[in-house]
Amino acid sequence: MASIQTNSRHPLTKSNIIKAHLALFGTNTIYAINHFVAKGIMPDKLSPTPFVLFRVLGAGALFWFIKTFIKEKIQKKDIFRLVLCGLFGASCNQLFFFHGLSLTSPIDTAIIMTSAPAVVFILSMIALKEKITKSKLIGLSIGAIGALGLVWYGQVAEGSSSFSGNLFIFMNVLFYSLYQVIVKPLMKTYHFITIISWVFLFGLVFLIPFGINDVLYHTNYALFDFNTYMVIVYVIVFTTFLTFLFNIYALRYVSPSIAGSYTYVQPAVSFIIVLFLSLALGNDTYNDDINMVKLISCFLVIIGVYLISKNPKTTT
Template sequence: MLNNKYKAHLALLGANIIYGANYIIAKGIMPDKISPTAFVFIRLSCCALLFWVVKLLFIKENVEKKDFFMLALCGLFGGAANQMLFFHGINLTSPIDASIIQTATPVLVLIFSVIILKERITKNKILGITLAATGAIFLILYGNKAVGTSSFLGNLFILLNACSYGLYLVLAKTLMKKYHAITVASWLFLFGFLYIFPFGISDILNTNFEAFTTNTYLTIGYVVLFTTFFAYLFNIYALNHLAPSVTSSYVYLQPVVSFLLVSILAYLFALNQYAQDINLIKILSCVLVAIGVYIISKPKKKNDKKRTIVKD
């Protein structure tokens, strides 16, 4: 029988493989079958329902009135804005570009922590921020000239998505210490759905569901059940048995998974739109981001175990 630490590593492996595959799976049905905004509407509504069912069945916890404003902000940056920017970004750009840019999230969390929480910044962290930012910015600018499915605007949306999620993580820090992660997630998705409702309802009503194929439904099911619900639960389980520095290190798997899937589609299935998505520029950008994040994320002697909510 596997002990809890091995199970936690397997959970993290599964969660980050799910995230890595999500970049290309979610892109596959947009915009031909469904618009990005309608996709976000479905994701937030379904996830709000799923997490509230879990909360009502297993987590008997109430939220103090004074904390609803912060939950509403978390719903805005961690739910609505985060998802809208991600889906519109991945609709426009390469899955590889998106997965590389997303690995800069720890850098953005550090920047917001310094600004909002007044955390101390060291020379090593400044170096890490500089390297990671250089890699991400270069990749975004390169997207304007690159062949394949890269896009400057799409890459910019993905960066803003990472900024939104990084800001959410900093804002949610105090809530995570006070409430169960499922409680925070329930309110996060509920507020996110309320924000997106005015923008997404017309797109949903105008979606041609009769044109949906089995693949369309499977893709939506994957994004809702696996990318959000199960991956989130996997991360929660892992955080109960491993240090946060260990869990964050698994983010480097996401570009690897994306690279592999794009390679399979390009060379085994001869999908020409992906054939030129892998090149030396993107590999070097990925290396710069990874080195920068590693410098920032080097574990301290004292690991402060804390809860967090995971992303796309």
């Protein structure tokens, strides 16, 4: 009979594991939509750096509002780890992501994000001594084939890719992967709202010196319309507040490598969005970024997600 390990704070039940996977799927679906939504106002109406500052400030305020109902103190020994989480998870990664997205296409962004599972898996093996299983290795291999196919064809096919933009997106992947690995041990001690509140507070501290001048003096608010404000709200509430909640909730029940593997969902969702824009709305801006090679590659990375996230059976 299969057995499920439990702990007093976060019982590892089948129901919680299913919820964790649904949270990860929802997170990466929101991210895929964000590639198109945020791209729509950058850089013409809002530059990346003030956009990131608005994002962290707005979402941080929401997290700290919830935190007022959770009476929990941080131990001194964990402050430095939280500072690193703020630097990598709410500052550096978001600056590189938005600057990269402003330069390259949403499809390229989704493609490059598929490199996250390999990065997280390698970091987890080094820092967390995560166990290597046959299923995970096969899943990473199949997913890598699909990801490499996407990256290679994204470079030679027609489209709106940018080398510097793509490089910035990859740096975002690296920093966010570091965050996922560093934050994992804190899950055993603190409520996830406590963790994410401090992560965003420290992230804001790092961002203010880079973004305050742009917010106060170099942003033309007269260009903002209703759509601009709705995009900012979407990025704060959905892309940041909900996704960070979903992701840190999932990390209580699954490993960082499994959480990272769900970035494979983003290219598939992005292709669906492009098809919808083209067929339903007549918007062919990103049509050159879709073809059969990329669709097949997406199928491979989805199979990779399944194999990486599949838990090995244990018996008693």
